[in-house]
Amino acid sequence: AQKVTQAQTEISVVEKEDVTLDCVYETRDTTYYLFWYKQPPSGELVFLIRRNSFDEQNEISGRYSWNFQKSTSSFNFTITASQVVDSAVYFCALSAEDRDDKIIFGKGTRLHILP
Amino acid sequence: NAGVMQNPRHLVRRRGQEARLRCSPMKGHSHVYWYRQLPEEGLKFMVYLQKENIIDESGMPKERFSAEFPKEGPSILRIQQVVRGDSAAYFCASSPRVSGADTQYFGPGTRLTVL
Numbered sequence: 490a491q492k493v494t495q496a497q498t499e500i501s502v503v504e505k506e507d508v509t510l511d512c513v514y515e516t517r518d519t520t521y522y523l524f525w526y527k528q529p530p531s532g533e534l535v536f537l538i539r540r541n542s543f544d545e546q547n548e549i550s551g552r553y554s555w556n557f558q559k560s561t562s563s564f565n566f567t568i569t570a571s572q573v574v575d576s577a578v579y580f581c582a583l584s585a586e587d588r589d590d591k592i593i594f595g596k597g598t599r600l601h602i603l604p
Numbered sequence: 605n606a607g608v609m610q611n612p613r614h615l616v617r618r619r620g621q622e623a624r625l626r627c628s629p630m631k632g633h634s635h636v637y638w639y640r641q642l643p644e645e646g647l648k649f650m651v652y653l654q655k656e657n658i659i660d661e662s663g664m665p666k667e668r669f670s671a672e673f674p675k676e677g678p679s680i681l682r683i684q685q686v687v688r689g690d691s692a693a694y695f696c697a698s699s700p701r702v703s704g705a706d707t708q709y710f711g712p713g714t715r716l717t718v719l
Contacts, residue, residue, distance in 0.1 A: 533710070533712045533713065534695060534710040536707065536709075539707055580646055590637075591637065591660065592647070592697075593649070594648070596646045597645075
């Protein structure tokens with residue numbers, strides 16, 4: 490069965506601090522995809538990243554970076570120099586082509602950036 | 605290229621009424637997924653449709669819920685005889701699904717409130 494666990498329900502940090510959101514996944518598929526989405530207070534889902542299971546290279550996009558480690562089944566997300574606009578709920582998610590690409594979401598981590 | 609459109613954005617129904625949620629996929633996308641987000645929860649897969657076909661409805665409640673994606677027009681998620689527990693945000697996503705696990709593009713969601 491597929492499962493995504495985001496152990497941190499809620500995190501608060503002061504602006505400009507770095508923060509890492511943890512994500513651990515379970516799957517028996519050999520080919521799968523991992524995602525992060527942001528859900529700001531307005532409620533829409535904002536796509537941040539998709540990685541496939543064969544690409545373990547870490548990725549950096551501006552203040553965002555992602556650390557994919559297959560050995561520990563983790564796909565952690567770090568925000569550097571956090572800003573108040575980063576306040577949102579962040580979802581880690583998993584899909585597999587052999588399962589019709591249905592996306593399995595974690596329960597989300599609510600991130601508060603305090604000014 | 606317009607994104608995925610959902611309407612209405614907000615829908616209020618009294619218990620026992622019917623709710624119809626519409627999703628217009630991105631141009632050229634023939635695959636639609638519906639997800640439900642209960643308050644303070646992550647998104648959960650409901651149903652996957654292609655034009656005129658239901659491919660996977662394993663996440664749909666057994667009663668009162670139905671979905672369609674006709675040859676012409678939007679995909680419709682229909683909830684009959686709504687109850688308070690149906691109050692949630694309903695998101696649809698579309699995909700071209702040409703090869704591999706193409707990224708699903710999410711609509712802004714419909715927020716259903718049952719009084």
